[in-house]
């Protein structure tokens with residue numbers, strides 16, 4: 001599947017946040033969006049998913065315009081920055097709801113075995129993030145949006161999530177945004193930099209320094 005987002009213009013009051021956006025993601029690839037705080041990455045993901053209505057936008061799936069919100073097609077899953085699982089919900093129920101195998105999850109995340117009958121609120125911030133990221137990555141879909149999946153995770157868990165992304169991308173188009181640029185660089189196939197409201201496709205990593213997203217020499221360290 002090929003997902004394209006084109007011609008986006010987003011304003012809040014009179015402030016222009018996004019203009020001249022183009023983004024393409026496809027099955028088998030991880031497409032990343034990098035950019036400074038407040039540049040509009042979350043807005044862009046929300047627009048792509050259909051949660052946020054801008055002044056203009058064009059979404060194409062396999063070259064055909066999509067005229068309804070992407071979420072209504074049920075082919076996409078979206079991990080927001082905030083927790084989306086109700087705090088009173090038991091983990092066993094969450095896994096049943098999304099038709100995800102608890103046993104396989106425990107093979108990857110042994111320490112979570114004790115939580116099967118716990119409520120979501122009993123977990124730490126990072127543990128909640130792992131559950132939500134795992135569910136969004138593993139649930140049935142063709143397109144996955146991940147807004148900051150690495151934040152709050154310890155290094156080993158980041159590596160496990162990166163492996164999951166690598167496995168799931170075989171059957172899905174994955175679009176990811178995160179500030180942990182080293183992890184983005186190692187786990188993505190295509191990178192867009194969001195700057196001054198527009199996307200720039202990064203052909204060489206040094207462009208991240210040229211466009212002042214990274215300070216000079218960051219890529220050498």
Ligand SMILES: Nc1ncnc2c1ncn2[C@@H]1O[C@H](COP(=O)(O)OP(=O)(O)OP(=O)(O)O)[C@@H](O)[C@H]1O
Pocket residue numbers: 012017035036037038039040041042043044
């Ligand atoms: N509902 C809203 N009303 C007004 N302004 C908003 C609203 N949502 C976002 N903004 C503004 O739009 C801009 C982009 O916000 P967004 O959350 O997309 O940034 P971001 O790149 O995801 O930032 P971060 O990396 O810090 O999470 C910011 O200047 C923000 O203040």
